[in-house]
Structures are given as C-alpha cells and as structure tokens.
Amino acid sequence: MDARLANTWRLTVNEKNFIKTALLSEIRIDGRKPFEFRNFIINFGREDGLTEVQLGQTRVMAIVTAKLVQPYQDRPNEGTLSIYTEFSPMADPSFEIGRPGESAIELGRIIDRGLRESKAVDTESLCIIAGKLVWALRIDLHILDNGGNLVDAANIAALAALMTFRRPECSLGGEDGQEVTIHPPEMREPLPLIVHHLPIAITFGFFIDESIMVIDPTHNEEAVMAGRMIATVNANGDICAIQKAGGEGVSQRVIMRCLKLATTKAVDITKQIKEAVEAYNSERALQKIKCKSTYAGTNEENRNQSVDSKGISELAGKYMERLKLVSRECCVSPNNNEVETKSLRSGTDGINFTSGPLSWDPYSKGVDPEFLKVSLASQGLSTPNKKKESSGEEKPSGTEREGPYDDVNPKSSAINTSRIEIQTKGQKTLKDAVKPKNKRKKKGSSII
Amino acid sequence: MEYVSPEGLRLDGRRPMEMRQLRAEIGTVAKADGSAVFEMGNTKVIAAVYGPREVQNRSQQISDQALVRCEYSMANFSTGDRLRKPKGDRRSTEISLVIRQTMEACILTHLMPRSQIDIFVQVLQADGGTRSACINAATLALADAGIPMRDIVTSCSAGYLNSAPLLDLNYIEDSAGGPDVTVAILPKLDKVTLLQMDAKLPVDIFENVMGLAIEGCKAVSNYIKEVLLGNTKQLEYRRGL
Numbered sequence: 095m096d097a098r099l100a101n102t103w104r105l106t107v108n109e110k111n112f113i114k115t116a117l118l119s120e121i122r123i124d125g126r127k128p129f130e131f132r133n134f135i136i137n138f139g140r141e142d143g144l145t146e147v148q149l150g151q152t153r154v155m156a157i158v159t160a161k162l163v164q165p166y167q168d169r170p171n172e173g174t175l176s177i178y179t180e181f182s183p184m185a186d187p188s189f190e191i192g193r194p195g196e197s198a199i200e201l202g203r204i205i206d207r208g209l210r211e212s213k214a215v216d217t218e219s220l221c222i223i224a225g226k227l228v229w230a231l232r233i234d235l236h237i238l239d240n241g242g243n244l245v246d247a248a249n250i251a252a253l254a255a256l257m258t259f260r261r262p263e264c265s266l267g268g269e270d271g272q273e274v275t276i277h278p279p280e281m282r283e284p285l286p287l288i289v290h291h292l293p294i295a296i297t298f299g300f301f302i303d304e305s306i307m308v309i310d311p312t313h314n315e316e317a318v319m320a321g322r323m324i325a326t327v328n329a330n331g332d333i334c335a336i337q338k339a340g341g342e343g344v345s346q347r348v349i350m351r352c353l354k355l356a357t358t359k360a361v362d363i364t365k366q367i368k369e370a371v372e373a374y375n376s377e378r379a380l381q382k383i384k385c386k387s388t389y390a391g392t393n394e395e396n397r398n399q400s401v402d403s404k405g406i407s408e409l410a411g412k413y414m415e416r417l418k419l420v421s422r423e424c425c426v427s428p429n430n431n432e433v434e435t436k437s438l439r440s441g442t443d444g445i446n447f448t449s450g451p452l453s454w455d456p457y458s459k460g461v462d463p464e465f466l467k468v469s470l471a472s473q474g475l476s477t478p479n480k481k482k483e484s485s486g487e488e489k490p491s492g493t494e495r496e497g498p499y500d501d502v503n504p505k506s507s508a509i510n511t512s513r514i515e516i517q518t519k520g521q522k523t524l525k526d527a528v529k530p531k532n533k534r535k536k537k538g539s540s541i542i
Numbered sequence: 543m544e545y546v547s548p549e550g551l552r553l554d555g556r557r558p559m560e561m562r563q564l565r566a567e568i569g570t571v572a573k574a575d576g577s578a579v580f581e582m583g584n585t586k587v588i589a590a591v592y593g594p595r596e597v598q599n600r601s602q603q604i605s606d607q608a609l610v611r612c613e614y615s616m617a618n619f620s621t622g623d624r625l626r627k628p629k630g631d632r633r634s635t636e637i638s639l640v641i642r643q644t645m646e647a648c649i650l651t652h653l654m655p656r657s658q659i660d661i662f663v664q665v666l667q668a669d670g671g672t673r674s675a676c677i678n679a680a681t682l683a684l685a686d687a688g689i690p691m692r693d694i695v696t697s698c699s700a701g702y703l704n705s706a707p708l709l710d711l712n713y714i715e716d717s718a719g720g721p722d723v724t725v726a727i728l729p730k731l732d733k734v735t736l737l738q739m740d741a742k743l744p745v746d747i748f749e750n751v752m753g754l755a756i757e758g759c760k761a762v763s764n765y766i767k768e769v770l771l772g773n774t775k776q777l778e779y780r781r782g783l
Binding site for chain 1: 748
C-alpha cells in the first residue's frame with residue numbers, strides 16, 4: 095500500500111474528462127461498445143502447462159508446475175493448488191520490485207477463489223497415498239504488460255495452463271503398496287488434470303455512477319473508473335466468485351444485470367479457450383507420435399542393458415518372460431539395430447527437436463547416464479565390465495524383437511520399451527519420489 | 543453434516559434468517575480520535591481511527607483528497623488454534639485492502655486534502671464474519687472520530703447450506719465449504735458497495751442469498767444508528783446541554 099501512490103502514472107484531467115464524456119454517449123476510446131470484450135490470443139509454450147495470454151495490450155504468462163508433498167492434515171486425500179503472482183516492474187511503473195503489493199495479492203486471491211473454492215480442478219485425483227503423498231500444483235502468474243484488466247487475462251492464462259498441464263503418471267508398488275514409482279514422460283504418457291468447469295472472470299467498470307458501465311476496461315479506463323466488480327462465472331450459469339471491493343455503490347438490480355451479462359460472455363470465452371486448447375492438444379499428439387518413433391530408435395541399446403540386469407533383479411525377470419513372449423512373435427532379423435536405427439533416424443530427422451542431440455551422437459545415444467547410475471546402484475555387486483559381457487550375449491534376443499516392430503508400428507515399440515525400462519529404472523522408493531522436480535529439470539537440461 | 547435441523551434450527555440454535563446478537567461500544571481506545579468495539583455473537587472486533595492528520599510519508603500525499611489507510615490484523619489468541627503467522631499473510635492483506643476501499647468510498651475525502659486517515663482494526667475473537675464485523679466497527683469508529691461520511695457502511699454475510707439460505711454465518715458454518723456472500727451497503731442510498739462471494743452458486747439462488755445479506759445489513763444499520771444516537775445523547779448529557 096505504501097507504494098501505491100509513490101510511483102503511479104496518472105492521467106491528465108483532460109484525458110479523464112475526455113474518457114468520461116465519450117462514455118456518456120457510449121463510446122470508448124478504443125472504439126469498442128461498452129459490453130464488448132477485447133480479443134485475446136492464447137499462445138502455448140513448448141512445455142505443457144505454459145501459456146501466454148494477450149488481451150489487447152495486456153500480456154500475462156501462466157506456468158503450472160507440480161510437486162509431490164505431504165498433504166494438509168485436515169485434507170489427507172486432496173492435492174493442493176496454490177497461485178502465486180509476480181508483477182514485474184517492466185509491466186507497469188507502479189509495480190515495485192520485492193514483495194508482492196496489494197494489487198498482486200488481490201489478483202491472486204480473486205483467481206484463487208474462482209478456481210479453488212468452486213472446485214474447478216479435481217484435487218482428489220491428485221492424491222497418491224492418502225495422508226502421505228499428494229501432488230501440489232502451483233500456478234505462477236507473471237504480468238508481462240499491463241494494458242488494463244489484469245484479472246481477466248490472468249484468469250484465462252491460468253485456465254489454459256491448467257488445461258494443457260500434464261503430470262507424470264505414478265503407480266504404487268512394493269509389498270505394502272507404499273512404494274511410489276514416477277514414470278518419466280518418455281515412458282508413459284503424462285496425465286492431464288481433471289478440470290470440472292471453467293470459471294471465467296469478467297471485470298465490470300463503473301464510471302461516475304452505476305448507470306455507466308463497461309466490460310473489460312483498459313488501463314486508461316481503469317484510471318478513471320469509480321468502481322469495479324469482478325464476477326467469476328462459468329458457462330453453466332453458476333457464479334463461482336464475486337469481488338467488488340468498495341468503490342462506487344451499485345444497486346442490487348445492476349448487480350444482477352451484470353451477472354447475466356457475465357454469463358453470456360463466459361460462454362463465448364469458454365468456447366474460445368476450449369478451441370485453443372484443442373488445437374494445441376491435437377498438434378501435441380501429432381508431435382508425440384513422431385517423438386516416440388525416434389525415441390524407440392535411439393533407445394535400443396538401453397533396452398539391451400536393461401535386459402541384462404534381469405538376472406540380478408527378480409522383478410525384471412518377470413518382465414523378461416513377457417519380453418520373450420513378444421520376441422517369439424516377431425520374426426528374426428539378425429541384421430540388428432545399427433541398420434534399424436539409421437533408417438529410423440533418417441525418417442524422422444529434423445522433426446523432433448527434443449531428442450535431436452541424442453540422435454546425432456552415435457555413442458551417447460546408447461548410454462543413458464541416469465539409467466546407468468540407477469542400475470549400478472540397484473545391483474551393487476555387478477561391475478560395468480560384467481555388464482558389457484552379458485549385454486553382448488543378450489543382444490540378439492533384444493534387438494531381434496524390436497527390429498520389425500519399429501518399422502511397422504513405432505508406437506507399439508515405444509510401449510514395449512517403457513514396460514521394460516520401468517522395471518529396472520523405475521524401482522524407486524519414496525525417497526526418490528520426493529524431488530521429482532529436480533530430476534525432471536536435470537533431464538530437461540540434458541536433452542536441451 | 544447437518545447444518546439446519548429438521549425443526550429448522552441451526553447449530554447454535556438460531557433460525558436460518560436470524561442474526562447473532564449485536565453489541566457495540568464506542569470510545570474504547572482513549573488515545574485514538576475515534577474507536578469502537580463491535581460484537582456479532584462470539585466475533586469481537588476492535589477498531590481505532592486516527593486522523594485526519596498530517597501525512598506521515600510525504601510522497602504519498604494527495605493534493606486533492608485525503609489518504610486513507612487501513613490495517614487489519616487478527617490477534618494470536620483470536621482463533622481456536624493459536625495463529626502461527628498472524629501478520630502480513632495474503633488473507634489479511636486482502637481484507638485490509640477491501641476495508642480500505644470500502645471506507646474510502648464513503649468518506650468525503652475531498653474535504654480533507656493533504657491529510658491522512660488511519661483505520662486500525664483488530665480481531666479479538668474470530669467466529670466467522672470477521673470481515674463484516676470489521677467494517678461495522680470501522681464505521682462506528684469513523685463516526686466517533688467525527689470524520690465526514692456520505693453514509694454509514696454496514697456489512698453482513700449470508701450463506702447457503704443444506705439448500706437453505708442462512709444469515710450471518712458462524713465459524714462452523716463458514717468452514718463448511720459452502721458459498722459465503724459478504725455484502726456491505728450504504729443503507730440510506732441503498733447501494734451495494736462491497737460484495738464478495740466464493741464457492742459455486744446458481745444465479746437465482748445467489749440473488750436470494752444476496753437479498754438476505756442486504757436485509758441483514760439493514761438490520762445492522764438500524765442497530766448502529768441506535769448506538770450512535772445513544773452515544774450522542776450521552777455526550778450531550780455530559781456537557782450539560
């Protein structure tokens with residue numbers, strides 16, 4: 095609050111009067127009608143759960159991340175959702191560096207109330223072990239440019255980010271069913287969140303008195319307006335949150351009118367968001383298919399190694415049986431992986447960026463450092479030398495199996511891979527599960 | 543959980559449309575220019591107003607109107623479990639902002655340029671509806687300080703549980719996770735100045751609940767007017783008029 099007036103940019107009296115008198119005859123400075131929403135564009139990042147919304151001149155970025163934590167004691171089987179806001183000083187001179195100001199907190203609270211209290215995100219599906227381990231979702235909202243009406247823009251960004259976010263799949267194992275295995279995104283397709291409904295925030299600005307009202311005020315209009323009301327509604331006509339903190343008084347009749355208007359706007363906006371998300375999802379699915387095929391190729395050597403380790407780890411043995419079954423089905427092709435991977439690579443060259451460096455380097459592709467570490471740790475006794483030997487022996491069976499599959503159906507091969515990998519690589523305890531974020535980061539950086 | 547019994551009684555024995563007992567006292571902080579204690583059932587709030595006075599931080603001075611500041615805090619002992627971090631969390635910052643904007647709208651700030659008005663509200667006992675109680679206490683304290691206002695602001699909350707609209711929720715009803723509508727009105731102008739709501743509610747039911755909360759605000763305003771009148775009479779009597 096202390097910074098509230100220190101650095102604010104103020105409109106001149108002339109400009110203020112101009113906006114007000116124009117509004118009296120239902121004209122807005124940017125040529126919109128009073129109840130017209132600005133057009134918005136949703137841009138999606140390369141990662142899931144990263145969106146940037148551009149609403150007129152306002153730009154807001156939202157990032158969703160997930161982490162495993164212990165749940166709150168009063169809600170042992172619910173994941174958590176928290177919202178953090180960052181008002182960067184580059185967006186507006188009145189935003190100051192350091193602790194979030196009042197407006198930042200208010201924005202966070204409004205969006206939080208709309209999303210959380212209306213139970214838009216299914217938090218119970220984020221539970222892994224009741225009372226012990228749940229996913230904690232965190233939405234970071236960054237204001238990149240303040241062109242007015244930050245709340246609506248931030249809300250749209252948060253929704254789009256939630257809808258595109260995917261969390262890694264988890265499964266429980268061990269004797270007591272308490273061991274958590276996190277499957278990296280390459281192994282198993284990450285799961286999207288369950289979003290029940292979309293609460294859309296619509297901001298109303300009141301000028302002079304309640305009779306002059308606009309939707310989606312711009313930065314200049316915000317400086318003039320006497321009161322503001324934010325109604326968060328969904329397309330079904332439910333009201334999820336309302337915030338009208340002081341300002342010009344409004345009669346009950348006008349409030350109800352605003353809510354009706356907000357509902358119709360929410361239907362439009364919901365449709366637009368859904369369309370954008372669908373477009374992103376279909377594009378992503380296409381990309382995934384391509385990714386998977388390259389992954390299967392570059393990972394062939396890995397697979398062999400994982401096969402060797404079966405002798406030591408019992409569980410892997412079980413999977414080997416499955417593996418053999420599969421290999422019996424396949425015809426034998428002794429000219430193994432060298433050829434296969436090459437052909438595959440040439441087919442997918444340049445399409446897949448994430449695994450690019452792996453496919454350039456013929457040596458690095460075979461050795462996944464992470465995998466080696468894990469397998470070494472789990473075996474204890476086995477030395478790298480021994481491993482090499484055994485890998486030599488086992489090689490044919492592993493590669494034979496994969497060869498033809500890759501050509502015919504890249505997707506199925508990827509599934510096979512994941513099955514085996516999970517066993518050797520995926521034997522993780524709770525301890526490993528605690529810091530999935532770092533792990534993922536490490537992985538991401540090595541790929542990029 | 544059942545919040546309204548088949549006999550139509552709530553957990554604390556009230557009817558759905560019944561408010562908790564109100565109690566107000568003016569002039570509880572001797573040092574302050576205006577002060578008040580406001581109770582709604584077990585919720586108890588104390589408010590103190592300083593000003594209009596010189597602006598402490600010159601850079602914040604406004605040349606055509608008064609600067610209004612507000613600080614909301616909860617006493618550590620106000621809740622069942624003792625609060626760990628009572629100051630500066632997001633909730634209290636937001637409530638401070640909300641109270642400030644609400645009071646700013648009713649104070650005639652243009653009459654006091656280059657000055658500052660400080661409102662401090664502290665929750666002594668929290669049993670639901672602290673936001674409403676704080677606004678009511680702040681109104682009384684501002685009136686006690688003799689600060690010119692358009693109208694008094696009164697506030698009340700209402701909720702919707704077991705498919706029945708309930709007036710003036712207590713803590714148990716508030717934490718049930720149902721909708722909670724807090725309204726503040728300017729009773730003379732019959733305008734809604736503060737409206738906060740969470741959880742999900744269809745539009746038509748919302749209209750009923752809001753209507754109920756507004757009725758509650760009107761009841762509060764009658765009580766506040768009574769208290770202010772009684773206080774003024776006492777002042778008159780003391781002066782020997």
